[in-house]
Amino acid sequence: MTLEETLEKIHPADKTAMEAALAHWNNIAMPLHSLGRLQDTVVRIAGMTGNARVDLKKKALVVMCADNGVVEEGVTQSGQEVTKIVAENFLKEKATASILCKKAGADIFPVDIGIATDSTILQHKVMYGTKNMAKEPAMTREQAVQALEVGIHMVEELKEKGYGIIATGEMGIGNTTTSSAVTAVLLEQDPAKVTGRGAGLSGTGLKKKISVIRDAIALHKPKKEDPIDVLAKVGGLDIAGMAGVFLGGAACRIPVVADGFISCVAALCAIRICPAVKDYVITSHKSKEPATMMILEALDIPVFLDCDMCLGEGTGAVTIYPILDMALAVYGGMCTFSDNQMENYVPLV
Numbered sequence: 604m605t606l607e608e609t610l611e612k613i614h615p616a617d618k619t620a621m622e623a624a625l626a627h628w629n630n631i632a633m634p635l636h637s638l639g640r641l642q643d644t645v646v647r648i649a650g651m652t653g654n655a656r657v658d659l660k661k662k663a664l665v666v667m668c669a670d671n672g673v674v675e676e677g678v679t680q681s682g683q684e685v686t687k688i689v690a691e692n693f694l695k696e697k698a699t700a701s702i703l704c705k706k707a708g709a710d711i712f713p714v715d716i717g718i719a720t721d722s723t724i725l726q727h728k729v730m731y732g733t734k735n736m737a738k739e740p741a742m743t744r745e746q747a748v749q750a751l752e753v754g755i756h757m758v759e760e761l762k763e764k765g766y767g768i769i770a771t772g773e774m775g776i777g778n779t780t781t782s783s784a785v786t787a788v789l790l791e792q793d794p795a796k797v798t799g800r801g802a803g804l805s806g807t808g809l810k811k812k813i814s815v816i817r818d819a820i821a822l823h824k825p826k827k828e829d830p831i832d833v834l835a836k837v838g839g840l841d842i843a844g845m846a847g848v849f850l851g852g853a854a855c856r857i858p859v860v861a862d863g864f865i866s867c868v869a870a871l872c873a874i875r876i877c878p879a880v881k882d883y884v885i886t887s888h889k890s891k892e893p894a895t896m897m898i899l900e901a902l903d904i905p906v907f908l909d910c911d912m913c914l915g916e917g918t919g920a921v922t923i924y925p926i927l928d929m930a931l932a933v934y935g936g937m938c939t940f941s942d943n944q945m946e947n948y949v950p951l952v
């Protein structure tokens with residue numbers, strides 16, 4: 604599907620299915636809402652899929668892997684070559700996200716959407732790394748749209764293969780710089796407030812990172828009301844690819860799980876492109892990267908975990924899969940008040 608076709612297919616969640624799911628929870632033999640957000644999320648998933656019989660079927664993690672030209676400016680502690688090394692490790696079970704996926708019973712799909720060199724993973728390369736936004740726009744508008752469509756295409760393929768939920772992850776040295784730049788524009792914040800140390804940057808490095816972001820925004824003047832313009836000028840291919848996964852999930856009625864900072868920025872972009880996407884986003888954890896909380900507040904979707912994780916790759920998103928499985932085991936398998944001859948116990952609704 605093209606971006607345009609995708610946007611036409613996105614509608615708000617199904618309220619009738621949500622009401623049926625809520626009614627089922629309220630009949631389960633336990634005090635009302637005693638599984639809290641676990642219950643709310645199952646109700647939301649019913650609304651996403653349009654079916655109160657919630658079955659996640661197969662679980663996936665899509666990891667968008669890309670390089671960022673801005674690393675030339677010294678905004679990161681790590682060498683650019685790390686992107687490709689980790690990206691290729693995902694399929695060898697030598698990366699953290701692949702080990703977590705194995706444990707959670709999920710399949711991992713690393714995608715080369717813009718690694719700076721050739722790689723052996725699934726090829727959807729839009730370009731060999733973005734341009735250095737300190738000097739020129741990171742990419743053209745056409746390339747940003749192409750990256751969004753890679754994400755949409757991944758969702759269509761996974762739906763076809765029987766996946767019922769998709770987690771988003773990324774691997775890309777320098778992507779906390781692009782994420783902070785996009786956040787600064789979309790949330791109208793000073794770059795100093797939304798920029799952190801990424802994968803471990805020194806004090807002087809952080810100052811440089813903030814000034815590079817500030818100057819790039821001043822140079823390109825991305826339009827806050829046009830998220831695709833923001834992605835193209837100061838964003839990254841991984842962020843755009845994940846934003847495409849959020850858009851595709853909403854169009855295909857598949858829940859999409861947000862991970863840490865970079866993935867939450869992608870969710871924010873997708874929701875700014877099409878507000879109804881929000882109904883299809885599940886947030887997983889509050890990354891240690893400082894701007895994440897601001898984005899989560901702007902998204903206004905509660906998160907499950909707050910445990911100072913900040914690895915990316917989709918690690919936080921995959922960590923909530925076993926929690927969702929547990930919630931669904933109760934939702935689908937727990938006895939009801941009527942089973943227990945507890946009809947006289949009328950839960951307060």
Ligand SMILES: O=C(O)c1ccc[n+]([C@@H]2O[C@H](COP(=O)([O-])O)[C@@H](O)[C@H]2O)c1
Nearest residue numbers: 679775777778779801802863864890915
């Ligand atoms: O997900 C997060 O919240 C997160 C926070 C900080 C760093 N990361 C990961 O670290 C890499 C980017 O860090 P940096 O310092 O090179 O911009 C990238 O591969 C991300 O997956 C991820």
Ligand SMILES: Cc1cc2nc[nH]c2cc1C
Nearest residue numbers: 681685689802914915916
């Ligand atoms: C080794 C390494 C692994 C990562 N995974 C996500 N970001 C990363 C950054 C580094 C440096």
